[in-house]
Amino acid sequence: MEWWGVIAQYSNTPTLRYSIIPFFVVMLIVERIEEMRRWSDAERRQGRKIAFVPTMGFLHEGHLSLVCDGKKRGDRLVVSIFVNPQQFTPQEDFSAYPRDFGRDRELLEMAGADVLLHPSVEEMYPQGYQTGVRVENLSALLCGAFRPGHFHGVATVVAKLFNIVQPHVAIFGCKDFQQLQVIRRMARDMSFTVEIVGHPTVREPDGLAMSSRNAYLNGAERQAALCLSQSLRAAEDLARDGEKRASVILVRVAREIANEPLARLEYASLCDGETLAEIDELRDGAVLALAVWIGKARLIDNIVFQL
């Protein structure tokens, strides 16, 4: 892809701009932090609004829907693909995380991303790297209790990516609800100027929330994985019938999961949508979040209650 980059550079010169742009869809692939920063500096100086979608790649329709949202919100769109070792716990297999850079690149080109930022681990965390960002309270709850250090890794990489990309707006999926709240809090606490947008969860036709980790599921497990969205829908039905007690709602969710032999519930929690603290009684803006093991895959899902 090297020559695309060359064209993109020259396409900013007056003579070439009009002759090349109409014939090629140009997406820059950037591997170096310095190059990304120069690009963002130049775009910002020209008054353009930069939207940013950070991902770990192996893109699915959920990601692409973030990308479409980003296209609308900014004059320029940067998408990053970086499988961040810092957010894998020692028990989790960083090297086995699914990757398909060629396919991701094609998808992002078609979706109209302007830059694909794809740094190496050495570029992001060179020898001697030792700085971390922690959002203390939010990181310890829900998934954080089972994945110690995970959200520190998330907060660290997102803070660093914000400094590299310098976006005006960044879009994250609501499927990773706790991640979204950690990033919102981090951005506010550290006085980043980036607007954080939460994008609704994208689901398969049968209700399964889209996730790169769904690739781990075999046929029977894929069917079993429906128990996550089904249990959330059962909880919604209860709420619609007027049930407010967290205990009753959570027992119902646990029973739905227990009915699926291939599933093991890690946690289900009804919590405040901002602090993520557990609540006893359902209220507007409350979140029901759960994590379920299906075979080797740890899947998460959630709903936000609008009462």
Place this chain on the structure above:
Amino acid sequence: MEWWGVIAQYSNTPTLRYSIIPFFVVMLIVERIEEMRRWSDAERRQGRKIAFVPTMGFLHEGHLSLVCDGKKRGDRLVVSIFVNPQQFTPQEDFSAYPRDFGRDRELLEMAGADVLLHPSVEEMYPQGYQTGVRVENLSALLCGAFRPGHFHGVATVVAKLFNIVQPHVAIFGCKDFQQLQVIRRMARDMSFTVEIVGHPTVREPDGLAMSSRNAYLNGAERQAALCLSQSLRAAEDLARDGEKRASVILVRVAREIANEPLARLEYASLCDGETLAEIDELRDGAVLALAVWIGKARLIDNIVFQL
């Protein structure tokens, strides 16, 4: 000072700019993060280079020499005064740290600062604040071993201030050598674009390194405090005579401090100037750093060896 701010705002309109600027020295006093950011955005859009000197106030000639340096390095100079509770350990008395805002303001006006950023603790760390920045290895050494959490507090507030002020260059005193290295590492690791400048330690005529904490010293203690710079000079003399063994140099420093009845050595260390790891043999760029208690005051000093 409110009306100065009003004038400074209107002085950007063409009619008022030339009539007011020549007659008034205008220093904006900014207490709100949002206002600071708007100012910095506007200056950056006009292509001006912003220099930044973060302080905890109670300014002395050491600070003012950073301010003069900042004036030369940027088109605009922002100085912050914020006594940061996060960098005081539980045993240290945050409320007793010396403060004199009126005097500081006058000094900075005379020195030609463009903005004095003076946020409240509530503005910097509002309810629910929970994000920290840690530079792990560097923060555990030297002073960090005796002031647990101190450098996490420093890294956190400086990262936040960088996001608020958006400087091109920030100036820190070399007297706080470990702090300088922690900040350099944090800025590099997090991909901040800020150039970090270390400014040489400013000393009293008799050699005492300038510090706001010198205000804690009574007459006898002020005299006793000379043992810090004198012990460093003794180490320098040894090095000039060809001594390279850290053990010999450190014993000499310890003896100098022990000779002063009012002084108690907390640590003295000969270490690598970047990693701060202890070294056995003197080399170019090595640092001799020490912390000494004189009465209630904990004083630090250091020298960098150029061989």
